[in-house]
Amino acid sequence: MTDNVYTSDVTVDSASPSQLAESIRLREERLAENIDELVGRVHPKVLATRAANKAKSGVVDEDGSPKPEVVALGVGAVLGVAALIVGLSGRSKRG
Structure with a gap:
């Protein structure tokens, strides 16, 4: 059938x-394409890749180098934890 009739026509x-019949066939074809796209x-693989790319873009610049603010935050967190450990260990030795 080559009438090429669309449902709205x-x-x-x-x-x-x-x-x-051609209109129904074309509608079914469009619905099948939409379902395949959805x-x-x-x-799950697409969702996981999208989430990984989003997380990576928060840490790494487009050229692949780490973002300075993220590095500084990480270093600050490590230094903060180290200072807390040193402070708590010094406190227990005094008592």
């Missing part, structure tokens, strides 16, 4: 049976 009152968007 066809009404039940004015269409021939072959036009209606399934692809929510596939």
Whole structure:
């Protein structure tokens, strides 16, 4: 069937049976394409890759080098934990 009829162009009152069949076929085809696209968007691998890329973009610049603010935050956290450990260990020796 090569009528190439779209659903919005066809009404039940004015269409021939072959036009209606073609319209239904085209609608089913579009629905199948939409479903395939949606399934692809929510596939676990796609979601995991998207999350990993988002996390990576928060830590690494486009050229692959680490972002300075993230490095500074990490160093600050390590120094803070070290100071806490030293402070607590010195306190227990006094008592």
